Amino acid sequence: MNYNGLIVVNKKKGIGSTDCVRKVKKVLNQKKVGHSGTLDFLATGVLVICLGKATRLIEYLQKQKKTYIAGMQFGAETDTLDIEGEIISTTKNIVQLEDLESKIKNFTGTITQIPPMYSALKQNGVRLYDLARAGINVERKSRNVTIYNLEIVDFDLNKQNAIIETTVSAGTYIRSLIDDLAKSVDSLAYMESLVRTESCGFNISEAIDIDNIEKEDLVKSIIPMEVALSNFDKIIVSETEKAKLLNGMTVPVNIEVIESEVLVMDIYNNILGIGNLFETTKGKMLKLKKHLYINENN
DSSP, rough: OOOEEEEEEEETTTSHHHHHHHHHHHHHHHSSSEEEOOOOTTEEEEEEEGHHHHGGGGGTTTTSSSEEEEEESSEEEEESBBBBSEEEOOOOOOOOOOHHHHHHGGGSEEEEEOOOSSOOOOOTTTTHHHHHHHTOOOOOOEEEEEEEEEEEEETTTTTTTEEEEEEOOOOOOOOHHHHHHHHHTTTTTEEEEEEEEOOOOOOOOOOOOOOTTTTTHHTOOOOOOGGGGGGGGEEEEHHHHHHHHHHOEEEEEEOSOOSEEEEETTTTSOEEEEEEEEETTTTTEEEEEOOOOTTTTT
16 A cells, blocks of 8 residues: 655654655555655754655645754864864854844845755765765855744853754755854854754654654554645635546636645545646636645555
């Protein structure tokens, strides 16, 4: 049996996101499994795993905002920008809490960020971290990211470390954020720890430990696909419209929604997929973009 839906995993430190995917594949004996956003080996917390047709939602889930709690240690910079790297520079400058608080506002909203060399981004088909490990440093293009919220949760003057909590857009590197924040107060810092507390609308309190989980318990934890799409406007179609949409046809709709992409459901509250709304000379039309419908034959 193939399962369709989502599993919210609490990833442990020291294992990769793909390790979690392999574990779920093995327990469920299912090939079609993926995740909605990589967590580094150092990081822990929410990792949303997609099963079956839910893997078609990954591109949408990856775009959603995420919340992290991160530890930062002042006084040194590493080549990886985190605790696992080699120290490449140090400073004796003492950071004061007031200095940090005065700079926080400069790191909220849309900011420009340069991805770190130790990242999974590709340049000319090669992962940046592979280049970095080979001692090759290349110029990376800066890009805009959004910091929705950033606050200092804790600060220790004597130990010169801090804990921050931040909600960010997709593509934001917390290591880079910490590096930039430290340099704004004439210091250096590296990321000491990282916990993703929210992702794709799911909180860490909902996440499960899959280390020694049995199949029965894993199946019980599967979340319906539509739960992850609660931020989409919803359109309910008739059985006639449903048949047309599932056969690749368009149907006219009379609904006022702002977004062009909508969640399409049938009258029995079954998810059909994500649809596109577009204007024609005959009025507004709907066509399925992502088929997510599950019937007894799939």
